[in-house]
Amino acid sequence: MSNQEEPDGCCSTVSAAPLDAEQAVELAAVFKALGDPVRLRLLSMIASREGGEVCVCELTPAFELAQPTISHHLKLLRQAGLVDCERRGTWVYYWALPATLDRLAGFLRTPVNA
Amino acid sequence: MSNQEEPDGCCSTVSAAPLDAEQAVELAAVFKALGDPVRLRLLSMIASREGGEVCVCELTPAFELAQPTISHHLKLLRQAGLVDCERRGTWVYYWALPATLDRLAGFLRTPVNA
DNA sequence: TCGTTGTATCGATGTCTGTCGATGCAACCT
DNA sequence: AGGTTGCATCGACAGACATCGATACAACGA
Numbered sequence: 001m002s003n004q005e006e007p008d009g010c011c012s013t014v015s016a017a018p019l020d021a022e023q024a025v026e027l028a029a030v031f032k033a034l035g036d037p038v039r040l041r042l043l044s045m046i047a048s049r050e051g052g053e054v055c056v057c058e059l060t061p062a063f064e065l066a067q068p069t070i071s072h073h074l075k076l077l078r079q080a081g082l083v084d085c086e087r088r089g090t091w092v093y094y095w096a097l098p099a100t101l102d103r104l105a106g107f108l109r110t111p112v113n114a
Numbered sequence: 115m116s117n118q119e120e121p122d123g124c125c126s127t128v129s130a131a132p133l134d135a136e137q138a139v140e141l142a143a144v145f146k147a148l149g150d151p152v153r154l155r156l157l158s159m160i161a162s163r164e165g166g167e168v169c170v171c172e173l174t175p176a177f178e179l180a181q182p183t184i185s186h187h188l189k190l191l192r193q194a195g196l197v198d199c200e201r202r203g204t205w206v207y208y209w210a211l212p213a214t215l216d217r218l219a220g221f222l223r224t225p226v227n228a
Numbered sequence: 229t230c231g232t233t234g235t236a237t238c239g240a241t242g243t244c245t246g247t248c249g250a251t252g253c254a255a256c257c258t
Numbered sequence: 259a260g261g262t263t264g265c266a267t268c269g270a271c272a273g274a275c276a277t278c279g280a281t282a283c284a285a286c287g288a
Contacts (some may be wrong), residue, residue: 010235014161014162015215019154023160032145033143033144034141035146035147035149036146040142043285044131045133057264060265065246066248068247069247071265076265089256090254091255091264096224105222105223171235174235179276183276185236185237201235201284201285
């Protein structure tokens with residue numbers, strides 16, 4: 001099989017071939033989730049945590065924003081497939097989904113001989 | 115010097131350390147430019163072009179959108195540092211700026227032993 | 229110089245988004 | 259059971275954004 005672009009579009013890159021409309025909608029939705037400073041900081045705080053998990057009770061006080069606002073941003077990150085969460089007793093823990101990050105990174109990476 | 119994070123923040127990654135507010139604003143602005151399907155397709159059409167340059171006259175008819183709308187999206191891509199352009203006679207040519215793409219890709223790339 | 233073509237800018241408009249206070253739900257503690 | 263705490267959802271509102279038609283500007287050709 002060709003190694004330039006997968007038939008199902010799983011490995012296309014920005015500089016390999018023009019994006020079709022459907023793929024563009026999917027990818028843009030994820031990039032849109034990264035297009036806010038608060039969400040970018042939230043994702044970074046989650047992804048850089050040693051144990052891989054962060055309690056919401058640590059994320060909320062890190063911003064000068066109301067608690068519903070942080071919850072809203074976390075929801076958008078979750079809907080974008082960038083993080084996932086689980087309730088454990090009283091607290092809710094979030095962790096990053098590296099597969100989505102790597103997918104975006106692979107899409108943006110330009111060929112070395114560009 | 116440490117190779118984990120540069121002191122000026124030029125090489126920080128999402129999973130290396132929590133992003134400070136200022137860096138988050140800068141990066142989010144670029145991601146926001148990618149958070150639209152039309153802009154993502156425009157960038158892909160420009161970055162994947164063999165000669166590296168695309169005439170606007172080729173980009174506009176590829177969408178079912180009015181000409182000012184395409185011009186607006188190209189302006190946003192330019193302001194984000196993702197593309198640049200030059201007028202050459204009657205036509206205007208756009209090309210991608212791989213440095214910005216690579217910066218974003220590097221930011222998103224998670225460590226191999228994550 | 230005048231008309232034509234390619235592209236950008238302007239102004240308006242409908243929709244989306246970030247933010248908040250109020251409220252609801254889940255889990256814990258006494 | 260009742261009170262408390264952590265987090266999500268709801269409804270509202272101001273600001274931002276995508277889109278368009280109209281228009282302006284730049285370059286070319288006759």
